[in-house]
Amino acid sequence: MMKPSIPPRYHSPQIAVDVRLNTNESPWPPPQGFSERLATEMSRIQWNRYPDREAVALREALAARHGIDVSNVFCSNGSNESIQLLLAAYGGPGRSATVFSPTYALHSHLCRLSGTAVEEHWRGDDFALTANIVKSAASADKADVIFLSMPNNPTGTMDDPSVVDAALSGRSLVVVDEAYGEFGSLPSLASRASAENLAVVRTFSKAWAMAGLRLGYTVAGSSVVSEMFERALPYHLDVVKQAAGHAALAFEDEMQDRVAKIRRERERVLAALRELAVTAWDSAANFVLFRPATIDAVSVWNGLVERSVLVRDLSGQEGLVDCLRVTIGAPAENDRFLGALAEVLASGGER
Numbered sequence: 001m002m003k004p005s006i007p008p009r010y011h012s013p014q015i016a017v018d019v020r021l022n023t024n025e026s027p028w029p030p031p032q033g034f035s036e037r038l039a040t041e042m043s044r045i046q047w048n049r050y051p052d053r054e055a056v057a058l059r060e061a062l063a064a065r066h067g068i069d070v071s072n073v074f075c076s077n078g079s080n081e082s083i084q085l086l087l088a089a090y091g092g093p094g095r096s097a098t099v100f101s102p103t104y105a106l107h108s109h110l111c112r113l114s115g116t117a118v119e120e121h122w123r124g125d126d127f128a129l130t131a132n133i134v135k136s137a138a139s140a141d142k143a144d145v146i147f148l149s150m151p152n153n154p155t156g157t158m159d160d161p162s163v164v165d166a167a168l169s170g171r172s173l174v175v176v177d178e179a180y181g182e183f184g185s186l187p188s189l190a191s192r193a194s195a196e197n198l199a200v201v202r203t204f205s206k207a208w209a210m211a212g213l214r215l216g217y218t219v220a221g222s223s224v225v226s227e228m229f230e231r232a233l234p235y236h237l238d239v240v241k242q243a244a245g246h247a248a249l250a251f252e253d254e255m256q257d258r259v260a261k262i263r264r265e266r267e268r269v270l271a272a273l274r275e276l277a278v279t280a281w282d283s284a285a286n287f288v289l290f291r292p293a294t295i296d297a298v299s300v301w302n303g304l305v306e307r308s309v310l311v312r313d314l315s316g317q318e319g320l321v322d323c324l325r326v327t328i329g330a331p332a333e334n335d336r337f338l339g340a341l342a343e344v345l346a347s348g349g350e351r
């Protein structure tokens with residue numbers, strides 16, 4: 001095997017390795033039945049026509065899934081586009097957003113791109129967020145938007161639902177990012193999202209195993225959904241994406257099976273990390289945050305890449321000194337990761 005060259009460590013690079021556990025993708029694709037169903041739908045597509053501008057069929061299927069009205073659903077090119085549109089409507093110059101770090105860096109990145117000021121607060125012990133932290137941040141900032149990530153990336157923490165009520169008590173739009181919601185044990189907040197100041201953002205990139213499709217959606221009050229439609233480009237959701245999202249929803253059982261397998265593997269990986277005397281935080285997502293006690297994170301990351309295993313080095317992010325994040329993969333991939341990590345730790349970081 002050729003050794004991959006090692007690029008700078010500040011982003012999660014797409015480099016050629018055997019075991020890719022750095023971007024929280026599903027290790028398995030959607031089932032064969034999905035591909036066949038989509039192929040049938042593709043054969044009926046009228047390629048010369050613009051897509052349904054309001055993506056009604058897909059939005060109706062999602063609304064049925066969450067037991068809400070179609071007017072409460074907006075579909076987007078990845079959940080990231082949903083967040084961008086929410087900021088276009090509720091953020092912007094002269095407005096501000098509150099985030100609780102360490103968290104998903106893209107939230108504050110999209111704030112900056114939209115000219116929204118970022119008010120950063122810190123999570124408590126072991127990255128837990130409490131209603132008190134949220135309440136005092138909300139009353140201090142009086143921000144236009146409050147971001148919550150439940151479960152939180154990159155810590156894996158699932159916050160108590162009381163933090164949502166604390167955030168909703170003000171006049172801010174509360175954006176709850178549920179990208180990993182399926183991997184936890186609490187129900188989605190989507191059923192509550194017709195409340196006028198709550199927007200729940202979800203994605204097909206993780207549990208649905210379709211990161212390549214770039215499909216996400218927001219569940220929110222109908223006035224929030226209207227604001228998003230007003231700011232989206234015309235026909236922003238192409239016909240293939242609408243068909244693929246719709247077809248995927250027919251394979252919910254297979255999705256739940258994948259999620260159950262990942263959850264079992266997550267607990268196995270957590271236990272194995274602790275066996276290696278590595279600090280690892282409980283996770284409600286498809287990844288685990290860990291901190292090797294004896295070697296710095298960059299050496300660990302390099303040592304793993306040398307062994308063709310790619311994880312995410314987060315040690316450059318404030319509050320995450322010497323932390324790395326590993327995506328839970330298929331059992332054989334997790335074994336490769338654990339074996340490589342044991343070697344790196346035993347070698348004391350030498351290569």
Ligand SMILES: *Cc1c(COP(=O)(O)O)cnc(C)c1O
Pocket residue numbers: 024077078079080081104149153177179202203204205206211214215216
């Ligand atoms: C992976 C991830 C997403 C997904 O973004 P997409 O644009 O839907 O792929 C959203 N939020 C968080 C916190 C994530 O980690």
